[in-house]
Amino acid sequence: QVQLVESGGGVVQPGRSLRLSCVPSGFTFSNYAMHWVRQAPGKGPEWVAVISHDGSKTYYANSVQGRFTISRDNSKNMVFLQMNSLRGDDTAVYYCARDMTTNGEAVQLLDYWGQGTLVTVSS
Amino acid sequence: EIVLTQSPATLSLSPGERATLSCRASQSVSDYLAWYQQKPGQAPRLLIYDASIRATGVPARFSGSGSGTDFTLTISSLDPEDFAVYFCQQRRNWPPLTFGGGTKVEIK
Secondary structure, X not given: XXXXXXXXXXXXXXXXXXXXXXXXXXXXXXXXXXXXXXXXXXXOXXXXXEEOOOOOOEEEOOOOOOOEEEEXXXXXXXXXXXXXXOOHHHOEEEEEEEEOOEOOEOOOOEEEEOOOEEXXXXX | OOOEEEEOOEEEEOOOOOEEEEEEEOOOOOOOEEEEEEOOOOOOEEEEEOOOXXXXXXXXXXXXXXXXXXXXXXXXXXXXXXXXXXXEEEOOOOOOOEEOOOEEEEEO
């Protein structure tokens, strides 16, 4: 069955960096676009970034543009989120989610999610 | 950026009752509207997409309707496992994908 397992979260000081990883299984990873979505405590989800199935296209939320980078390694079945210049409002649970990609095209629907990894930005 | 507003914030109902949840978009999203269910400590689960299409494995008691700016998620008869938070999400105009603030369906 489809599984997504995130790792790399933790407590980090403002201005520092963190790299999240997501390991998918149960499907042909290279056929699917992948998203990162975050959720602050008691809030609705906030979309962060998406990467196309082959890694050629990436898109970001304005709030993270220029600070976060999404990437993937299809040979290792992994997707990453490099987070730089972290701020207090980046504190959230970060989810890796699979796009319901159809015929190689991302459709911006998130059909499987991991359990999330908590990032706390605090001095 | 398209803003999605969900109402009510909380819905207090008993098992077996009908639940009607609303999602309103700040501009038309056509029928590119999805609904997700989230239980405490769990990730969201895709329920409905393109306003009315149930995702794989979603029970028939869940139905979605609407187009343009006004959408409804209906749970015809609440099962105890349905008490959760529900979010809507649009994919008409992106980036960014946007989500609503959620409606909590709680046991009365």
